Amino acid sequence: MSEKSTEVLKAIRLLEDSGLKIYRPTKKDREFVKLYSERLQELLPKITPTALKVYLALGFEMDWKNPTVSMTKAEIMEATGLSEKPVRNALNELEELRLLTRIGVPSKRKYVLSNLYMRKG
Numbered sequence: 001m002s003e004k005s006t007e008v009l010k011a012i013r014l015l016e017d018s019g020l021k022i023y024r025p026t027k028k029d030r031e032f033v034k035l036y037s038e039r040l041q042e043l044l045p046k047i048t049p050t051a052l053k054v055y056l057a058l059g060f061e062m063d064w065k066n067p068t069v070s071m072t073k074a075e076i077m078e079a080t081g082l083s084e085k086p087v088r089n090a091l092n093e094l095e096e097l098r099l100l101t102r103i104g105v106p107s108k109r110k111y112v113l114s115n116l117y118m119r120k121g
Helices: 003-017 027-031 037-043 049-060 073-080 084-096
Strands: 033-035 100-103 110-113 118-120
Touching (some): 033 049, 049 073, 049 084
Antiparallel strands (some): 100 110
C-alpha cells in the first residue's frame, strides 16, 4: 500500500472515530447504480416516463469510472421494450434536459451521461 493510501485510510478512520459515516466503495459495489434522490426529485416534474426509462437503460450500461455509453437505438429499444420513435423522442428530451450528450455519427453513437443524477457503483 502506498504512503498516500495509508494517509487517506488514517484520515477516514479519524473521521469515523469522530462519529461521521464515510462511504467506502468496495469492488462488489461496482454493480450498483447510485441515484441521487434530491436531484431526481427536481427532475421528475420535467421528464417523461419514457425518457426516464431510456436514461435508466443507458445508465445500467455505464462503466463505474466512465459515464460514456455505447448503445445502438436497437439495443436501447430491446432494453426498454420501446419502439424506435419513442426512443428517438426520449433521446432528444434527455439531451434537452442535459442528462446526456450525444457524440459520434448515428451508426456509432455514444452517449455521455450526466452523473449529477446517477452513477454506477
